[in-house]
Amino acid sequence: MSHFNPTPASIPPSDVWLRLKPLPTSLPTNYHPLNPLAFILRAAQIYPDKVALVHTDVEHPVVYTFSVWAQRVQNLAYALIRAGVKPGDRVGVIAPNWYFSDAHHAVIAARAVITPINTRLKPSEVAYIIEHSQCTLLLVDHEYKSLVTGVKVPIVVSNDTGRSGDPYEDFLNSGRHFSNERGWPGLEPEVDENAPAVLCYTSGTTGRVSSLTDINRTFCNKPKGVITTLRGPKHAQLAYGSYLAAIANAFEGRRLLSWSFDRILPMFHAAGWTFPWANVFSFVKQVLAPVHRATTLLEGWNSPRHTTFVTLRTVNYTQIWNHFLHSGVTHYCAAPTVQIGIVNDPKAQKPPQPVTAIIAGAAPTAHLIAELQKIGIEPVHVYGLTSTYGPFTRNYAHPSWADLPPDQRARLMARQGHAFATAEEARVVFASPEGDLVSPLVDVPRDGKTVGEIVTRGNIVMKEYFRDPEATKKAFSGGSFHSGDLAVMHPDGSIAIMDRSKDIIISGGENASSLAIEQELSSHPHVLEVSVVARNHVKWGERPMAFVVLHPQHVSTWRGRHHVFEKNLKEHAKSRLPGFACPEWVEVVPELPKTSTGKIQKLELRKIVAKL
Numbered sequence: 001m002s003h004f005n006p007t008p009a010s011i012p013p014s015d016v017w018l019r020l021k022p023l024p025t026s027l028p029t030n031y032h033p034l035n036p037l038a039f040i041l042r043a044a045q046i047y048p049d050k051v052a053l054v055h056t057d058v059e060h061p062v063v064y065t066f067s068v069w070a071q072r073v074q075n076l077a078y079a080l081i082r083a084g085v086k087p088g089d090r091v092g093v094i095a096p097n098w099y100f101s102d103a104h105h106a107v108i109a110a111r112a113v114i115t116p117i118n119t120r121l122k123p124s125e126v127a128y129i130i131e132h133s134q135c136t137l138l139l140v141d142h143e144y145k146s147l148v149t150g151v152k153v154p155i156v157v158s159n160d161t162g163r164s165g166d167p168y169e170d171f172l173n174s175g176r177h178f179s180n181e182r183g184w185p186g187l188e189p190e191v192d193e194n195a196p197a198v199l200c201y202t203s204g205t206t207g208r209v210s211s212l213t214d215i216n217r218t219f220c221n222k223p224k225g226v227i228t229t230l231r232g233p234k235h236a237q238l239a240y241g242s243y244l245a246a247i248a249n250a251f252e253g254r255r256l257l258s259w260s261f262d263r264i265l266p267m268f269h270a271a272g273w274t275f276p277w278a279n280v281f282s283f284v285k286q287v288l289a290p291v292h293r294a295t296t297l298l299e300g301w302n303s304p305r306h307t308t309f310v311t312l313r314t315v316n317y318t319q320i321w322n323h324f325l326h327s328g329v330t331h332y333c334a335a336p337t338v339q340i341g342i343v344n345d346p347k348a349q350k351p352p353q354p355v356t357a358i359i360a361g362a363a364p365t366a367h368l369i370a371e372l373q374k375i376g377i378e379p380v381h382v383y384g385l386t387s388t389y390g391p392f393t394r395n396y397a398h399p400s401w402a403d404l405p406p407d408q409r410a411r412l413m414a415r416q417g418h419a420f421a422t423a424e425e426a427r428v429v430f431a432s433p434e435g436d437l438v439s440p441l442v443d444v445p446r447d448g449k450t451v452g453e454i455v456t457r458g459n460i461v462m463k464e465y466f467r468d469p470e471a472t473k474k475a476f477s478g479g480s481f482h483s484g485d486l487a488v489m490h491p492d493g494s495i496a497i498m499d500r501s502k503d504i505i506i507s508g509g510e511n512a513s514s515l516a517i518e519q520e521l522s523s524h525p526h527v528l529e530v531s532v533v534a535r536n537h538v539k540w541g542e543r544p545m546a547f548v549v550l551h552p553q554h555v556s557t558w559r560g561r562h563h564v565f566e567k568n569l570k571e572h573a574k575s576r577l578p579g580f581a582c583p584e585w586v587e588v589v590p591e592l593p594k595t596s597t598g599k600i601q602k603l604e605l606r607k608i609v610a611k612l
Contacts, residue, residue: 004062007164009176012071013183018045020189033193035230039280040105041184044070051285053101055162062162066283069101072172074184076106079175083137083154087111087190090133090199094119094126094148095141095158101286103139108197108230111190115199123147125223129201132467133225139168190230197230199466202386225466226386321347328353335361335598336368339379340529343371344551350376358382360391362599363497363515365522366410373406383416383497384460385483387475392423392460393495414519415496416454416487424458427480428489437477448490451498451511455480486513503602505534505542505581512581514602517544520576521583524569526554531592531600535585535609543584547605549591562588 018041023032043052048067055062064072085091091107092115107114115133117126119141126147130138138155140148148155158168179186201223279286320342323329330353334342339359342348357372360382369379382391395417401409419426429441429452444452461481464472475482486504487497498504498513505512514532521530528551535545548569550558558565566586573582593604 004060004162006062006064006068006072006162007169007173009075009169009173010064010068010072012067013181016067016071017183017185018042018070019184020187021185023189024191027191033189033191033230035108035190035193036197036281037105037108040066040070040073043280043283047283050283052280053286055160060161060163071176073102073105073109074179074187075172075175076102077109077175077187078179079171080106080110080112080137082175082178083156085110085112085137088113088196089136090115092117092130092133092135092138092153093140094138094144096143105280108190109187111188111195113196113199113227115201117201119144119147121147123149127151129223129225133199133201193230194463195230196227196463198228200226200228200386202226224468224471227463227466229463317341317345318347321345324351324355325349330354331356331358333358333360335359336364337362337529337594337598337600339364339368339372343368343375343377344528348375354378356380358391360384363416364414365519366407366414367519367522369413370406370410373410379413381413381415381417385485387462387481387483388423388456388460392420392456393417393426394420395494415490415494417494419456420460423460424456426454426456426495428452428487428495429455429478429480432478437473439478441478441480444489446489446491446493448488448496451486451488453501454483454485454487454495454497456483457481503533505532505544507537507542507544507580508540510578510580512544514544517546517573517577517581517583521546521548521569521573523576524572526551526557526565527569528552529592529600531602531605532583533602533605533609535612537584540580544581545585545587545609546583547587547589547592550588558588 020037020041027033043050044066049065051063052066052069053062053064080091087110089112091103091110091112093103093107094117095103096119103114115129115135117129121129123146127150130148130151130153135153138148138151138153140155140157142157142159145157156168156171159166161169163169164173320332325347329351332355334357336359339357342357355377356379357377358380359369363383364379364381369381372379381395383393384391393416395413395415397413401412404412416426427441428444430444431453432439432441441455444450455478457480465475484501485497486499486501487495489495497515499515503514505514505517514534517532518530521527521532527548529549530546532544532546534542537543546569548565550565565588569586570582593601595601
């Protein structure tokens with residue numbers, strides 16, 4: 001990369017001070033407000049010349065050290081302030097992971113609120129989020145300009161070059177000039193660690209669980225804005241801490257300097273589960289590049305004390321496996337649907353080094369976990385929601401599990417487990433009567449059978465739903481955040497999701513978990529993916545209907561014989577499930593409808609079923 005030189009404005013002065021303006025003397029000497037901005041200042045102080053960012057998926061590749069990157073973050077913060085962004089204002093970002101790298105730090109350095117916007121939404125959906133969030137400025141990658149056509153908000157476009165003349169680079173240059181070399185000490189620190197830091201929008205939310213049999217819940221077609229804070233509450237107020245969650249993710253993921261990390265998760269998804277801060281906290285090198293172009297760029301940088309965290313603009317399984325096999329990647333995070341693509345890719349094989357997969361976004365099946373382990377990938381199963389800023393529980397493996405049969409071990413690993421180090425306890429409670437928002441919550445017995453709702457509170461919970469006090473009040477009823485996920489509590493205190501309340505199938509008075517049915521159907525060797533929803537039945541009220549994607553190597557086996565496969569799968573189900581949970585109908589489909597973050601859209605499947 002000797003041919004690349006950062007813009008002059010990106011080079012820090014020789015006498016740089018990596019600290020903000022001093023805190024007010026009125027604050028206690030033994031206290032400082034927690035803020036994840038501290039991580040990049042710390043990294044630039046300790047490892048100024050260590051490679052922090054590598055970006056090669058462009059015509060002109062770029063590389064930034066921590067010291068240079070910190071200067072660019074500073075420039076962007078000043079540029080935002082110069083553009084009129086005030087404390088508390090929302091700054092929208094519509095871009096691939098690379099562009100988010102600066103914004104996750106610079107926006108909070110300007111004491112504003114970063115609003116990540118899903119790049120896979122429709123223009124009308126993007127317009128709604130911009131309007132509802134009341135963004136005062138947008139940072140937009142050149143690939144996504146079509147999403148903001150006609151939007152009446154100032155826009156800064158990045159052509160993704162890193163060179164002078166790029167509108168984004170010019171914007172950073174203006175920030176450096178505006179700073180008048182005041183540097184970091186010229187920026188005001190945020191003294192309120194409970195100040196909003198991120199505003200993420202859910203892909204759709206539901207009402208509160210009133211009973212296990214009440215699945216006619218109120219749905220909102222518009223996404224809800226989830227406000228999360230810099231730290232989290234000091235007292236009883238419910239809020240989420242970006243600082244504490246980032247440290248939790250770094251700890252739970254065991255982020256070490258000798259690790260290499262492949263970033264597949266899009267940063268617009270729950271702000272990247274706080275990994276944008278967790279990686280910097282751990283001095284991780286982040287790379288956005290296909291491996292065949294990154295190999296020469298990484299030469300000499302892969303010493304045992306240089307961690308690499310690779311980001312991808314899109315999910316490309318060939319690129320992912322190239323990283324696993326040739327870049328020394330040891331960790332990555334992805335949703336179950338992506339994991340299915342990884343284990344079934346033609347290049348799938350045991351990597352030369354141990355690889356750990358952090359799984360979240362939906363409940364993985366025991367079959368998927370077993371398949372990952374077969375090829376030498378060790379799953380770490382975590383669970384969370386946008387409202388908990390990504391993961392807040394983890395399945396903690398026990399040494400005794402190693403002696404269990406693979407199928408039994410995988411079933412234990414498929415549980416959602418226990419709360420993170422910086423989170424409060426994850427509870428499973430009985431549903432309260434409809435309209436009761438104040439009565440104490442009652443825990444279900446730890447019998448692994450009684451179904452209740454997962455609730456939690458504390459540092460790992462959002463502050464509020466933006467501009468929606470009524471929804472916030474309902475979500476926090478009884479003094480805890482209600483997830484809407486139905487689960488059981490096992491004797492060891494670990495939780496295991498049974499279903500979303502809206503996905504429970506009530507057949508002849510029996511509650512059948514669509515997730516439990518999917519767990520068993522996925523163990524059929526010819527099934528790649530499966531999703532189960534309720535379909536009306538004259539006698540039983542509802543019965544399960546399974547939508548199945550066949551494994552590519554078995555598609556030809558059943559071509560023109562789907563009715564035979566249906567019978568085969570039903571027989572497979574009868575040996576594993578009670579009669580009321582066995583699918584009444586099976587339909588083979590080429591693919592399942594999914595959200596932009598890889599979750600299967602059961603709502604779309606229910607629309608199909610409603611017409612049958």
